[in-house]
Amino acid sequence: MLTRIVKLTFQEEKIDDFLAYFNTINTRVSTFENCYGMRLMQDMYHPYIVFTYSNWKDESALNRYRDSELFRGVWSTIKPWFGGKPEAWSVETQFEDGTFSPNHPEN
Template identity: 50%
Template sequence: MLVRIVKMGFYKQNIEVFLQNFDDTKTRIRAFEGCNFLELYRDKNDPSIFFTYSYWESEAALENYRKSELFNTVWSKVKPLFSIRPEAWSVDKLQSLE
């Protein structure tokens, strides 16, 4: 399993546009083959910073999503809204406690 964390910053006037777009597409992203989990977080100290946190079956599954029409549609709507360059990390989960 691969965990993907993406940090995004938005201009204040674009936050609601981003949130609406995420709401409109989250179910399709989560249903994409190989995606096992999807969450959206908002920074406590800076409300213009958001993180997506997702689990993928493999790096290949994530790459399939990144090459998909769905990703291209989502990215084309979100990219112009950024106030900072997005950052992304692919990590392996080593431990989980609940």
């Protein structure tokens, strides 16, 4: 499974617009084919910074979403509200709850 972490920095006056918009699309994104859930987190001290964490079957599933009409619509809506360059990481879990993953070199 692949986890996609995205950091989005908004113009301070646009964060409420983003949160309202996110509320209208979050279910469509989190139930996209081979997406195993999504989480939105907001920085406690800089509330105009948010992070999305989404879990995907694999990189191909993520890329199908990124190539979709849904993603293009979301991105074109929120892009003008950015106050900084988005950052994104695709990661695999190596350690969780006291156990290394099967792909970890110590196993």
